[in-house]
Amino acid sequence: MNSVLAPNVKTIILACEAGMGSSLMSVNALKKKLKKADIEGVKVVHKAAREIPNNAQLVLVHKGLAKFVQSKVPDAVVISFSQFLNDPAFDAVVQAFVDGSELVSTEA
Numbered sequence: 001m002n003s004v005l006a007p008n009v010k011t012i013i014l015a016c017e018a019g020m021g022s023s024l025m026s027v028n029a030l031k032k033k034l035k036k037a038d039i040e041g042v043k044v045v046h047k048a049a050r051e052i053p054n055n056a057q058l059v060l061v062h063k064g065l066a067k068f069v070q071s072k073v074p075d076a077v078v079i080s081f082s083q084f085l086n087d088p089a090f091d092a093v094v095q096a097f098v099d100g101s102e103l104v105s106t107e108a
Contacts, residue, residue: 002077003104004057006096012042015049015061015069022084023062030060030090039097052076058103060089070107078107 014030016023027046034042047053049065049072056076061069066080081089089106096103 001105002075003102004077005100006103007100009058009103010042011057012044012093013047013052013056013059014044015047015052015059015065017049017065026060026084026090029085030093033090033094034097037094037098039094042097060093066107070105077103077105079103080106
């Protein structure tokens with residue numbers, strides 16, 4: 001099970017199937033949540049699942065694509081979510097940045 005300390009993460013990748021659509025709303029929502037929590041120095045970027053770079057640290061992805069993403073970037077922390085907006089996974093990620101705590105993959 002992969003893990004990383006939130007303060008060590010500089011980029012959060014929000015991955016989706018085709019690189020557009022609902023996940024763009026999730027990117028903007030996550031940026032707002034981080035800003036509201038006064039978290040700075042963390043970029044939130046949007047990538048198609050097949051374009052995730054090998055050096056990715058933290059990838060948020062819909063549960064339907066999680067196993068594919070984990071196999072593509074086996075060293076990354078992959079956190080899956082069910083809903084593109086207001087999923088508790090997003091709040092948990094923001095809270096880890098606030099607390100300076102560990103982020104742990106939801107995919108084995």
